[in-house]
Amino acid sequence: xxxxxxxxxxxxxxxxxxxxxxxxxxxxxxxxxxxxxxxxxxxxxxxxxxxxxxxxxxxxxxxxxxxxxxxxxxxxxxxxxxxxxxxxxxxxxxxxxxxxxxxxxxxxxxxxxxxxxxxxxxxxxxxxxxxxxxxxxxxxxxxxxxxxxxxxxxxxxxxxxxxxxxxxxxxxxxxxxxxxxxxxxxxxxxx
Numbered sequence: 506x507x508x509x510x511x512x513x514x515x516x517x518x519x520x521x522x523x524x525x526x527x528x529x530x531x532x533x534x535x536x537x538x539x540x541x542x543x544x545x546x547x548x549x550x551x552x553x554x555x556x557x558x559x560x561x562x563x564x565x566x567x568x569x570x571x572x573x574x575x576x577x578x579x580x581x582x583x584x585x586x587x588x589x590x591x592x593x594x595x596x597x598x599x600x601x602x603x604x605x606x607x608x609x610x611x612x613x614x615x616x617x618x619x620x621x622x623x624x625x626x627x628x629x630x631x632x633x634x635x636x637x638x639x640x641x642x643x644x645x646x647x648x649x650x651x652x653x654x655x656x657x658x659x660x661x662x663x664x665x666x667x668x669x670x671x672x673x674x675x676x677x678x679x680x681x682x683x684x685x686x687x688x689x690x691x692x693x694x695x696x
Contacts, residue, residue: 589692
């Protein structure tokens with residue numbers, strides 16, 4: 506039996522996992538394990554990477570071959586998981602640099618440098634931009650106050666959140682909330 510680990514760019518949510526799994530199974534591959542950005546497949550036949558690449562690209566994903574690109578994608582997945590899925594207690598007490606270094610098993614200096622050279626923005630900027638997208642989502646849902654959002658996302662104060670939000674979006678959180686057309690980005694397009 507042939508077995509292969511595939512690294513896939515742009516997997517950012519549970520729906521992405523579902524689509525990738527379904528598409529790989531249509532290619533008669535056995536999906537043994539799947540998490541954001543990574544899939545282990547097996548087959549009794551040869552695994553045709555070109556066909557996999559083609560199917561993934563039709564669905565907005567990309568097969569990653571380069572080792573550094575694999576690390577960068579893992580970093581993105583870790584940041585998205587932290588911001589999108591964790592409870593507020595975990596995010597408040599977390600230092601992104603320590604957490605990412607531990608998960609990737611490399612120094613933060615290396616990770617940060619690699620990310621910046623590969624993506625053209627600093628890792629810190631990427632984290633901030635992901636947090637601002639989460640703020641937009643929570644503002645649109647209108648279930649939490651700005652104070653609660655600030656606390657949930659680990660900001661030191663509402664003022665810090667508001668100034669960072671304005672710097673990134675050009676709007677205050679209140680102005681954003683009052684827009685008729687909310688401007689959010691898909692998570693895989695946030696840089």
